[in-house]
Amino acid sequence: MAENIRNFCIIAHIDHGKSTLADRLLEYTGTLKSFQMKEQILDDMDLERERGITIKSHPIQFEYKPDSKQTYILNLIDTPGHVDFSYEVSRSLAACEGALLLVDATQGVEAQTVSNTYMALENDLEIIPVINKIDLQGAQIDSVKHQLMDLTGCKEEDILLTSAKTGQGIPELLQAIITRIPPPKQDADKPTRALIFDSVFDNYRGAIPYIRIFEGCITPGQRMKCFTTKHVYEVTEVGKFHFKKVPTKELKAGDVGYLVAQIKNIQDLKVGDTITTLENEAKAPLKGYKEMKPMVFSGLYPVNNDDYEELRQSLEKLQLNDASLRYEPETSEALGFGFRCGFLGLLHLEIVQERLEREFGQNLVTTIPNVEYHVRDRQGNVISVDTPSKMPEMGEIDVIEEPYVKVEIITPSEYIGNLMTLTQEKRAMYINTHYLDPTKVQLIYELPLSEIIYDFYDKLKTVSRGYASLDYGFIGYKPAKLVKLDILINNEPVDALSLIVHQDHAYYQARRLVQKLRSLIPRHLFEIPIQAAIGNKVIARENVKALRKNVTAKCYGGDITRKRKLLEKQKEGKKRMKQVGRVQIPQEAFLAILQLEDEK
Amino acid sequence: MEKPGIYIHIPFCLKKCPYCNFYSVIADRNTHRLFVQTLCDEILQKAPSYKKVEFDTVYIGGGTPNSLESDAIVEILSTLYKVLTFSHETEITLELNPECVTKKDLDVYRKRGIHRLSLGTQSFLDKELAFLGRIHTKEKNLQAIQYIQSFKTFSLSCDIIMGLPEQTKDDLQRSLEYIDTIHPEHLSVYLLTAEEGTPLYSWFQQGIISQPDEERVKELWLFVHEFLIERGYEHYEVSNYSLSGYRSRHNSKYWNNTNYLGFGPSAHSKWGNIRFWNPTSLETYLQKNSEPEFEIITDEQTMDERLMLGLRTQEGFNVNAISKKKTKENFLKTVYALNHDAGKVLLKIDRGFLKATLEGWTVLDTLVEQLVEKLIEP
Ligand SMILES: Nc1nc2c(ncn2[C@@H]2O[C@H](COP(=O)(O)OP(=O)(O)O)[C@@H](O)[C@H]2O)c(=O)[nH]1
Numbered sequence: 001m002a003e004n005i006r007n008f009c010i011i012a013h014i015d016h017g018k019s020t021l022a023d024r025l026l027e028y029t030g031t032l033k034s035f036q037m038k039e040q041i042l043d044d045m046d047l048e049r050e051r052g053i054t055i056k057s058h059p060i061q062f063e064y065k066p067d068s069k070q071t072y073i074l075n076l077i078d079t080p081g082h083v084d085f086s087y088e089v090s091r092s093l094a095a096c097e098g099a100l101l102l103v104d105a106t107q108g109v110e111a112q113t114v115s116n117t118y119m120a121l122e123n124d125l126e127i128i129p130v131i132n133k134i135d136l137q138g139a140q141i142d143s144v145k146h147q148l149m150d151l152t153g154c155k156e157e158d159i160l161l162t163s164a165k166t167g168q169g170i171p172e173l174l175q176a177i178i179t180r181i182p183p184p185k186q187d188a189d190k191p192t193r194a195l196i197f198d199s200v201f202d203n204y205r206g207a208i209p210y211i212r213i214f215e216g217c218i219t220p221g222q223r224m225k226c227f228t229t230k231h232v233y234e235v236t237e238v239g240k241f242h243f244k245k246v247p248t249k250e251l252k253a254g255d256v257g258y259l260v261a262q263i264k265n266i267q268d269l270k271v272g273d274t275i276t277t278l279e280n281e282a283k284a285p286l287k288g289y290k291e292m293k294p295m296v297f298s299g300l301y302p303v304n305n306d307d308y309e310e311l312r313q314s315l316e317k318l319q320l321n322d323a324s325l326r327y328e329p330e331t332s333e334a335l336g337f338g339f340r341c342g343f344l345g346l347l348h349l350e351i352v353q354e355r356l357e358r359e360f361g362q363n364l365v366t367t368i369p370n371v372e373y374h375v376r377d378r379q380g381n382v383i384s385v386d387t388p389s390k391m392p393e394m395g396e397i398d399v400i401e402e403p404y405v406k407v408e409i410i411t412p413s414e415y416i417g418n419l420m421t422l423t424q425e426k427r428a429m430y431i432n433t434h435y436l437d438p439t440k441v442q443l444i445y446e447l448p449l450s451e452i453i454y455d456f457y458d459k460l461k462t463v464s465r466g467y468a469s470l471d472y473g474f475i476g477y478k479p480a481k482l483v484k485l486d487i488l489i490n491n492e493p494v495d496a497l498s499l500i501v502h503q504d505h506a507y508y509q510a511r512r513l514v515q516k517l518r519s520l521i522p523r524h525l526f527e528i529p530i531q532a533a534i535g536n537k538v539i540a541r542e543n544v545k546a547l548r549k550n551v552t553a554k555c556y557g558g559d560i561t562r563k564r565k566l567l568e569k570q571k572e573g574k575k576r577m578k579q580v581g582r583v584q585i586p587q588e589a590f591l592a593i594l595q596l597e598d599e600k
Numbered sequence: 601m602e603k604p605g606i607y608i609h610i611p612f613c614l615k616k617c618p619y620c621n622f623y624s625v626i627a628d629r630n631t632h633r634l635f636v637q638t639l640c641d642e643i644l645q646k647a648p649s650y651k652k653v654e655f656d657t658v659y660i661g662g663g664t665p666n667s668l669e670s671d672a673i674v675e676i677l678s679t680l681y682k683v684l685t686f687s688h689e690t691e692i693t694l695e696l697n698p699e700c701v702t703k704k705d706l707d708v709y710r711k712r713g714i715h716r717l718s719l720g721t722q723s724f725l726d727k728e729l730a731f732l733g734r735i736h737t738k739e740k741n742l743q744a745i746q747y748i749q750s751f752k753t754f755s756l757s758c759d760i761i762m763g764l765p766e767q768t769k770d771d772l773q774r775s776l777e778y779i780d781t782i783h784p785e786h787l788s789v790y791l792l793t794a795e796e797g798t799p800l801y802s803w804f805q806q807g808i809i810s811q812p813d814e815e816r817v818k819e820l821w822l823f824v825h826e827f828l829i830e831r832g833y834e835h836y837e838v839s840n841y842s843l844s845g846y847r848s849r850h851n852s853k854y855w856n857n858t859n860y861l862g863f864g865p866s867a868h869s870k871w872g873n874i875r876f877w878n879p880t881s882l883e884t885y886l887q888k889n890s891e892p893e894f895e896i897i898t899d900e901q902t903m904d905e906r907l908m909l910g911l912r913t914q915e916g917f918n919v920n921a922i923s924k925k926k927t928k929e930n931f932l933k934t935v936y937a938l939n940h941d942a943g944k945v946l947l948k949i950d951r952g953f954l955k956a957t958l959e960g961w962t963v964l965d966t967l968v969e970q971l972v973e974k975l976i977e978p
């Protein structure tokens with residue numbers, strides 16, 4: 001019965017206690033005995049565990065019996081915790097009727113929490129503000145209450161207080177979930193419409209969409225169709241999420257579940273798309289679908305050219321699980337055959353790179369990430385440039401436009417000065433300041449996306465001692481004075497090191513980059529000039545001096561094993577070098593721009 | 601097949617030098633005695649397995665062997681001779697610290713058949729000896745040498761350390777002029793090396809001492825070479841020189857893959873494709889209950905070692921040891937590319953042997969590093 005269903009999610013900043021709270025809810029409702037629980041059930045990918053972030057949504061269904069007569073079915077839909085995945089968050093929210101807005105009593109509201117709350121409000125979700133960690137000494141319940149009232153417009157008595165650690169406030173919270181969050185609408189008779197809010201790939205059963213049925217129902221044997229791709233598949237199984245996927249007879253309006261239809265390609269399942277059935281076909285999709293576009297691009301190359309095919313297969317497999325990853329073959333003069341890959345953001349890039357290396361054993365060179373530029377040439381043609389090497393000659397360019405984002409930073413007010421300096425360095429346009437309470441400020445800027453994909457986040461954390469938080473969203477393209485900076489190593493241009501920079505920063509960037517490269521490229525038996533050039537004009541230069549003398553040590557009985565082991569280690573290290581012309585370049589050098597420290 | 605050698609490690613010094621990574625400790629006479637006993641026991645215990653073999657070198661090193669009484673040295677040698685077989689022209693070398701060389705001890709050594717002495721002179725400038733943290737002075741060096749040479753029966757090897765941070769050509773020349781007059785049969789010329797774990801290493805790391813200028817070190821190193829060649833020495837290994845017929849037979853075993861047995865803490869042995877070594881701890885060693893550690897050297901590792909060690913010597917590395925034709929071709933291509941890149945001849949091939957030229961020796965580590973990965977199939 002749909003009136004006993006509650007679909008909700010938890011909006012929380014990293015570490016505010018989302019996973020712990022979820023565990024407590026499951027424990028309190030007797031869904032799992034505490035000893036059966038693996039700590040923090042929801043984050044189950046290794047990488048996510050290590051980084052403490054949730055990338056994929058893992059819904060879970062559990063029952064709550066407030067008394068002997070009633071049973072409620074609660075669907076907790078997890079939301080990805082990082083700004084790169086904010087569209088996925090919005091789709092998870094769209095699958096719910098309510099959201100717990102969970103805030104750490106010692107930390108207060110953070111940037112992403114704010115933007116996710118706005119998203120929830122846009123989706124008409126019932127929001128239950130919860131202040132967590134009230135057991136802690138430093139809990140500032142009053143000021144956090146004010147922040148929450150300010151943010152959601154709620155009344156003080158609407159705010160719940162919990163400790164996910166001690167379990168305090170959990171019964172009240174469950175009660176609030178069933179009384180305040182509305183049940184899903186009962187539209188089982190209408191034409192079928194289900195929202196895809198996530199998907200996973202199963203080696204045996206193909207791509208599996210996670211869906212929320214809004215109208216109608218789906219049963220095995222029916223033929224399903226996605227609105228954007230128009231592909232039709234026969235549904236072989238539908239089911240719900242307990243801890244495992246559990247098959248059911250049907251899924252109907254209000255339900256959260258999955259379906260199996262032998263869908264080969266996960267690309268056919270676009271998050272935000274609507275599924276209907278031919279048996280009871282809807283005319284129009286649910287609203288809110290957006291094509292997820294990659295925002296950050298980078299070249300991925302095998303260190304050893306022979307591994308190209310293997311890398312291709314790895315990417316293919318990875319993409320089965322990661323619908324937002326894009327790749328296409330690319331050739332670089334310096335690096336040979338590789339792939340141009342598109343990512344949702346820098347974190348997404350890092351995750352993909354790490355998974356390729358760790359799970360697939362690939363040895364990679366990653367090139368400097370860049371955004372996608374729109375370039376209008378003198379003839380008026382507009383082209384998209386997602387790699388510096390596709391940038392036309394400067395003489396042929398009329399205008400270059402670059403993507404801009406709106407950035408919201410929430411920070412304790414004492415760091416405003418530092419953050420202003422930082423944002424100025426990054427070509428930010430100041431928009432607005434908003435005081436959340438006397439000590440906490442929200443700053444709003446517009447910034448070129450390219451300025452935040454390198455080191456913005458790390459710098460933000462550094463200048464605010466870790467207290468500032470960040471959220472951003474794409475707003476559009478704007479013209480900018482950009483130039484292509486080429487790097488020449490040993491007098492040969494290395495295309496994979498080219499980058500696009502703002503004209504005013506070109507000299508400074510060029511100088512720092514060649515200095516960094518000098519320190520990263522090992523000395524060879526000959527001198528290696530490193531130059532940075534715009535067009536034909538060299539604007540910075542450094543030399544890696546030729547090696548003149550090794551300090552060759554003595555070598556007797558006891559030294560031999562030790563020396564040979566050292567040699568073996570060097571051999572291993574060599575495998576992580578890319579031979580470009582006569583020069584051996586270490587992998588890190590291709591990302592040198594990311595490691596530039598400030599000259600102070 | 602060459603005959604194997606014996607190495608004895610005496611783990612005692614009078615004072616620890618800050619650049620030294622040999623295993624040694626400062627200890628009292630009782631510990632010395634206990635050590636000699638344990639060492640002799642080790643020899644007695646292990647010898648039976650090697651009874652049928654004839655050895656032709658003994659090298660007593662350390663540490664500072666002459667921090668032991670000369671009787672102890674005699675006892676060690678007697679034990680060896682009691683249970684192992686030696687060729688009648690066995691080379692017996694003893695390392696000496698110039699600080700405590702006495703005529704009386706030298707006479708004992710002579711009588712016991714020790715005829716090669718390796719003297720840790722290091723430098724003939726007191727300021728350099730002080731920098732190196734040596735306990736002896738130039739005067740002690742000269743006195744020890746005078747004692748040794750007065751016997752006429754010893755062949756002498758002197759150690760020199762060069763490439764000190766502030767060393768000038770003049771400084772080095774002054775030491776070399778002493779060497780010229782002394783005219784030892786053998787010389788080991790080492791570059792001051794900051795081995796990990798030594799105080800010197802951390803001084804360099806922390807910038808307490810600045811690294812010597814590479815260009816200057818190279819110049820000095822070539823200068824030493826010229827100086828000694830002119831005076832009749834052959835440069836037979838990257839850091840060793842000798843007069844004709846006076847190469848270190850024992851040390852050569854390390855470089856040409858011959859077998860050797862080591863006794864004493866931290867001593868390494870190589871027998872066939874097994875290398876084993878004693879614990880680097882006197883305490884553990886004295887307890888006698890620790891099994892030696894060992895490694896089995898694979899064919900690939902053997903090749904790596906042959907290259908690494910072979911290129912240190914005048915004889916070079918036998919390219920025909922690379923059995924696969926394609927691998928050999930690729931290896932040779934790299935040899936030519938390295939010469940080409942450097943714009944000078946660093947490596948040459950002479951009747952199937954790859955040799956480093958003098959220029960090549962200046963960048964030996966880099967050459968080995970580049971070549972070693974070419975020993976396996978591309
Ligand atoms: N003292 C206290 N610690 C909590 C509470 N809730 C969570 N934590 C701790 O806060 C940290 C982050 O919690 P976690 O659930 O992993 O946060 P998530 O990143 O939002 O999932 C963990 O060390 C938890 O043990 C609470 O109510 N009180």
Ligand code: SF4
Nearest residue numbers: 613616617620662663
């Ligand atoms: S005397 Fe020789 S063995 Fe002893 S510490 Fe000095 S250098 Fe090392």
